[in-house]
Amino acid sequence: MCAFHMLTKKLRRLQSFLSVVSRRASHHAKKQYDVIVVGGGHAGTEAAAAAARVGAETLLVTQKIHTVGALSCNPSIGGVGKGHLVKEVDALDGLCGRAADRAGIYFSILNRRKGPAVWGPRAQLDRQRYRDFIQSELLSTPGLTVVEGSVEELLVVEPNPEIPGQHRVTGIRLANGDHQISASSVVLTTGTFLSGSLFVGETSSPGGRIGDAPSSAGLSHTLRERLGLRTGRLRTGTPPRIVKDSVDLSLATLHPADSHPMPFSFLNTHTHCKPEEQLSCYLTLTTPGVERVVRESLHLNCHIQQDSKGPRYCPSIESRVLRFPGRQHQVWLEPEGVTSDLLYPQGLSMTMPPDVQLRLIREIPPLHRAEIHTPGYGVQYDFVCPTQLSPALQVKNTQGLFLAGQINGTTGYEEAAAQGLWAGVNAARSALSMPAAALSRTESYIGVLIDDLVSRGVTEPYRMFTSRAEFRTSLRPDNADLRLTLKGFEEVGCVSSMRYKEAIRVRDTIQEAIAALQSVSLSTSKWRKKFPACSISESKSSSLTALDFLQYSDMSFDLLALEFPACFSSYKEFSQRLKIEAVYRPHCEKQKKEVERIQREESMALPDDIDYWSLPVSLSQEARETLDRVRPSTLGAATRLEGITPAAIVALLNYVRFKEKNETKTRRHQSNQKREQEEDLFATNASLQH
DSSP: OHHHHHHHHHHHHHHHHHHHHHHHHGGGOOEEEEEEEEEOOHHHHHHHHHHHHOOOOEEEEEEEGGGGOOSSSSSSSTTTTHHHHHHHHTTTTOSSSHHHHHEEEEEEEEEETTTTOOOOEEEOHHHHHHHHHHHHHHHTTTEEEEEEEEEEEEEESSSOSTTOOOOEOOOOOOESSSOEEEEEEEEEEOOOOOTTTEEEEEEEEEEETTTOOOOOOHHHIIIIIISSSOEEEEEEEHHHHHGGGSSSSSSSEEOOOOOOOOOOTTOSSOOSSSSGGGEEEEEEEEEHHHHHHHHHTTOOOOOTTSSOOSSSOOOOOOHHHHHHHTOOEEEEEEEEEESOOOEEEEEEOOOOHHHHHHHHTSGGGGGGTTOEEEEEEEEEEEEGGGGOOTTTTTBBEETEEEEEEEGGBBBHHHHHHHHHHHHHHHHHHHHOOOOOOOOOTTOHHHHHHHHHHOOOHSSOOOOOGGGGGGTTTTTTTGGGHHHHHHIIIIOOOSHHHHHHHHHHHHHHHHHHHHHHHHHHHHHHHHHHHHOOSSSSOTTOOOEEOOOOHTTTTTHHHHHHHHHHHHHHHGGGGGGHHHHHHHHHHHHHHHHHHHHHHHHHHTTTTTTTTTOGGGOOOOOOOOOOOOHHHHHHBHHHHHTTHHHHHHHHHHHHHHHHHHHHHHHHHHHHHHHHHHHHHHHHHHHHHHHHHH
C-alpha cells in the first residue's frame, strides 16, 4: 500500500510538472525576452534564476527539460574550495546550496584537522532529489520561462554602431525550423556540449553527455568565425557505474558521515536528511593489477592519446598511472541515491573499452566480482579562452553576450554554478540598462575565480582551491552571508528581502556579541582561576578580554556563556561562528599585511639560476612545473601565472629575501676578512720597515 501511494504521488508530481512545462513552452514564441540562457546545467540554472531575481524577463533553453539540474558526473557537491563557492552562491540567493540540503544523503567536512577557514563542506547527493528540487524552483520562479530546444546559432549585429569595433547580440535561432527569439542579453552555458565528442575505447561519437547530442555546429561557427574568439580543446571523463550488490564492501574501509551534518544554506538550521538516515561511503585502493591493465590497453584508448588537455586534479585512472607509476591510488565508493542500486567509484574515471574496464575494476579487492551498469567514457569539448571576457563575464567584443561554466575552461559543478550566477546577474543588469556588478578577489572566492579566469586564462581545466585566495582567513564558509548577502540585496539586486532581513539580524547579533565579549576583561590569573583546564601561557601577565580568551583552542563560547550567563547566554545560537571570529581576528590582520608586502615587492627580480625543483620551500608540484617552464623575471610576473597561489608567492619572496640576506652576510664577511688581511699585511710591512 505504501509503495502504491508513493507511485501515485510520483505520477501526480510528474503530471503537474509536464503541465507547467506545456504551459510555459507555448509562450516562448509570443514575446521578446530580456535575457536568454542557453543550457540547463549548474551554470545555466543559476544564471536563469539569478537573471529573473534581478528583474529580467528570462528564457532558459535546454535540449531536454527532464535533465535540467542533472548531476552529469559525480553525485556530490562541495569540497575544499568548492564548498566555499557553494556557500557564496547560497549567500547570493542561488539554488545549489538549498538543493544540496534537500538532496544530501551523506554530509562531511573535509580538512577538519585544519582551521575553519579551509574547511571543505561536502555532501553526497541523491540524484533524483537534487534534480527534482532544481526543476521545482525554476518552474516556480516569477519571470522565468523554460523551453526545450536546441540553439542553432546566435543572432549578432556587426559591427555595433553604438560602440565601433564591437558586435552586439540580438537573440538566438532555434534548430527546429527558422524560429528566432530576440533578447538584449544571451548567456551561453554549454558545458561539455560545445563541439563535444564522446570516447569509449577506440570509438568516438558526437555528444556532450551520454544520451545527448552536442551543441549545434552553427553555435561553434558563430563564436569562432563571426566573433573571432580564440578557442581551445579540453577533455574530461567519468567512471563506470557499478552495481552495488556486486561489491564486497566488507573489503573496503568504512567512512561514516558526520554525526552533526552542517547545512550549506544559511536559511537552513539543519539538513533534510536526519543524522541517522545518512548513508556511508567506503574507501579502497588500486593494486598493481590496475596499472598492468592500463598499460596493456593503452593502444585501445584513443581518448588518452589526444592532445587536448585533461584535468590535473580529477584525472582519469589512465593519467594517474602514467603520471605516477607504481603508486596506489584512492578509490571512493559513493552511493548514488537512497533508492539507487548503483555505486559511483570516485577516482576511476576511464575511457578504455567496456570489457577492459570490467577487467580493471576487478583487480581491486572489493570489486573482484563487480558488475558494470554503465561503462565510463571520456568527453572532449571546445572552450573559449576566458581572457577574452570582462570581469562581468561578458565577451569583450560582443555586447550582451555572456559565458559561464565549462565553456570558460573550468571543471566542476561549483565553479559552474558560481560563474552562472554572476553571468546571469550581469546579463540582467545589462538588459535593464544597469551598470555591471563586480566582485573583487578580496571579498569572495567567486571574485578569485573570475579574476583568475579573465586575467590569467587557463591551459587546463580550472579547479578552485583555498590556496588561490590571498585573504582566505577572512573568506571563510561561515561568514559568506555577512560578506555577500547585504551587497547582493543593496547593490546587485539578486537577493530576496526575506534573506536580506535574516542577514541583517545575523550581522547585528554577531556584532552585539563581539561587543559583549570585548566588554568583559579579566587578568590572566582570574581567567586561570575560572577555567583551570584552559592552558594560558605563564608569560601572559596582562588582562585579556573574553574575545581574546576565546582564541584558546580549549575554550568555547558555550563555556563562557555558562560562566557569564547574563552577558552571553542570548548569543548561543552563534557560538561556533563567534569562536571562529575570535580565532581568526589576529590572522586576518597578519595576512592583510602579508599581501600588502607582496604588492610592495612586485618589482623584485627573481634570479635567473633558481632551481625551482630543489627550492627548500613549500611549493606544489604544479607551481614548480609552471615556474620552471616560464621562469618569470620578477615576483609580479610570477603572481600572474596560472596555478601560482599567494602562498607560493610568499614562499618565493621569503626565499629570495633569505638568499639575499645570506649573500649580503657572506659579502660582508669576505669584505671584513679582506680588510683584516690588508691590516695585518700593513702591520707586518710597518714592522719590517721599523
